Amino acid sequence: MKIVFAASECTPLAKTGGLADVVGALPRELAKLGHEVTVYLPFYARIRRHVEGEPKYAVQSITIPFRYYNRFVGVVDGGERDGVQYYFIDCPELFDRRELYGPAGGEYRDNAERFGLFCRAVIEASKLLGVPDVFHVHDWQAALIPVYLRTTYASDPALHSAATVLTIHNAAYQGKFPPNTIEDLLFPWDLFTMDKVEHFDHFNFLKGGLVFSDLLTTVSRKYAEEIQTAEFGEQLDGVLRNRARDLRGILNGVDYAHWNPAIDGHLAAHYTPEHLDGKRVCRADLLHAFGLEKVADTMPVMGIVSRLAGQKGFDIVAGIAEEIADRDVAVVVLGTGDPYHENLFRGWAFRHPDSVAVQIRYDETLAHKIEAGADMFLMPSRYEPCGLNQIYSLKYGTVPIVRATGGLDDTIEEWDAGKGTGTGFKFAGYNPSDLLAEIDRALEAFRDKEGWTRLMRNGMARDYGWSGPAREYARTYEEAAQRRA
Numbered sequence: 031m032k033i034v035f036a037a038s039e040c041t042p043l044a045k046t047g048g049l050a051d052v053v054g055a056l057p058r059e060l061a062k063l064g065h066e067v068t069v070y071l072p073f074y075a076r077i078r079r080h081v082e083g084e085p086k087y088a089v090q091s092i093t094i095p096f097r098y099y100n101r102f103v104g105v106v107d108g109g110e111r112d113g114v115q116y117y118f119i120d121c122p123e124l125f126d127r128r129e130l131y132g133p134a135g136g137e138y139r140d141n142a143e144r145f146g147l148f149c150r151a152v153i154e155a156s157k158l159l160g161v162p163d164v165f166h167v168h169d170w171q172a173a174l175i176p177v178y179l180r181t182t183y184a185s186d187p188a189l190h191s192a193a194t195v196l197t198i199h200n201a202a203y204q205g206k207f208p209p210n211t212i213e214d215l216l217f218p219w220d221l222f223t224m225d226k227v228e229h230f231d232h233f234n235f236l237k238g239g240l241v242f243s244d245l246l247t248t249v250s251r252k253y254a255e256e257i258q259t260a261e262f263g264e265q266l267d268g269v270l271r272n273r274a275r276d277l278r279g280i281l282n283g284v285d286y287a288h289w290n291p292a293i294d295g296h297l298a299a300h301y302t303p304e305h306l307d308g309k310r311v312c313r314a315d316l317l318h319a320f321g322l323e324k325v326a327d328t329m330p331v332m333g334i335v336s337r338l339a340g341q342k343g344f345d346i347v348a349g350i351a352e353e354i355a356d357r358d359v360a361v362v363v364l365g366t367g368d369p370y371h372e373n374l375f376r377g378w379a380f381r382h383p384d385s386v387a388v389q390i391r392y393d394e395t396l397a398h399k400i401e402a403g404a405d406m407f408l409m410p411s412r413y414e415p416c417g418l419n420q421i422y423s424l425k426y427g428t429v430p431i432v433r434a435t436g437g438l439d440d441t442i443e444e445w446d447a448g449k450g451t452g453t454g455f456k457f458a459g460y461n462p463s464d465l466l467a468e469i470d471r472a473l474e475a476f477r478d479k480e481g482w483t484r485l486m487r488n489g490m491a492r493d494y495g496w497s498g499p500a501r502e503y504a505r506t507y508e509e510a511a512q513r514r515a
């Protein structure tokens with residue numbers, strides 16, 4: 031099949047979270063299965079830096095009309111890599127900026143125009159470069175593609191049979207804009223109703239995608255159920271319940287070419303389930319990187335790599351920060367995010383310089399060093415659509431401690447010391463005391479060296495590669511295309 035991916039992030043070109051990892055890996059896996067895949071991205075400043083020499087244009091100029099003016103975009107040929115064709119939508123006045131969405135976690139004021147233009151430009155570019163069987167669009171930034179296809183472009187015969195699949199990577203990010211965005215993007219006002227794009231008196235891009243796509247997916251089975259409830263649905267649960275029969279949960283894979291301790295180029299040493307010695311070297315290297323060289327050899331190290339955002343559950347960590355610091359455990363944290371959470375961690379490290387260390391930045395190498403060098407990995411998320419770090423942790427023999435939500439629940443099985451089964455530690459209640467009890471269970475288990483090694487190996491043996499998920503996506507595309515036909 032011919033598939034067009036439209037997304038706002040893609041590893042290694044432009045990344046703020048797990049979405050980028052999916053858009054980086056899934057197309058390659060689909061290409062291996064024989065599909066013809068094209069990926070469209072905005073031509074951000076940081077993608078421009080990846081292009082050697084002058085950009086080569088596949089399309090010189092496409093006119094995108096707005097209410098009071100037109101904009102003109104080029105389509106940069108990003109070339110083919112691993113059987114996947116990349117195109118970048120070039121509109122310097124909207125995309126040639128430092129950040130993807132806005133400064134320091136904020137939003138650029140013209141994001142509706144930026145991503146409205148992106149969606150329309152992908153459709154126009156496809157008409158020139160190849161209309162696919164399926165547009166696979168990701169999150170709110172690409173969610174207007176199905177809306178445009180079934181409204182503005184509804185009578186265009188070239189696009190009529192193209193099906194649409196929308197993947198929700200995180201239902202909390204929806205792209206909500208004032209009502210007059212309808213006119214700015216040249217949509218008819220009759221689209222601004224509760225059963226279409228209107229949502230609490232806003233134009234909601236994600237809702238539009240949910241209503242107009244042929245099929246919907248999200249990134250774990252558990253999250254697919256959760257977002258149909260008021261607790262997790264971010265006020266879109268009603269829309270999602272209406273479309274429950276068209277919603278699939280497909281767990282993300284991970285890219286073991288990048289995340290495998292046997293070959294990982296970021297590490298001080300390599301190791302495998304059979305030969306774990308290298309992990310000790312990685313531990314020492316990690317402690318050195320965090321200035322915690324004095325931590326005793328017997329003390330477990332607990333790692334965190336995360337966006338520091340409300341979703342990730344650090345408020346319940348804050349509730350027991352002193353209790354954790356009193357335990358026999360060292361903590362290393364890598365993350366960036368909102369000032370409240372950044373300061374929370376800074377304060378924690380300041381109070382306990384011998385056992386808690388924090389680095390507030392985005393650092394790929396250090397993320398790998400934590401996965402390899404830590405003994406445990408903490409993800410107490412309030413909600414987690416899929417989560418990648420806990421899956422990386424399994425592969426690195428770094429035992430995850432997670433809250434039973436979304437993909438964390440789907441991927442981590444509670445350790446049973448009696449039977450020797452399970453891959454990690456999982457608690458249900460979103461409160462500090464349940465978290466502390468689970469951390470204590472992990473620390474207790476750590477004292478039994480033989481059991482712990484078994485637990486590590488159980489996780490290392492799990493396979494969360496992309497080949498299974500890619501086949502599920504391919505089936506979803508087939509189904510979407512059949513429905514359209």
Ligand code: ADP
Nearest residue numbers: 047048336337365391392393394397417418419
């Ligand atoms: P989310 O998409 O909600 O941020 P995921 O667990 O799905 O969460 O994906 C997070 C990805 O971003 C992982 O690949 C993780 O290693 C990476 N990451 C997050 N914060 C940092 C950071 N400060 N430095 C390096 N990598 C990070």
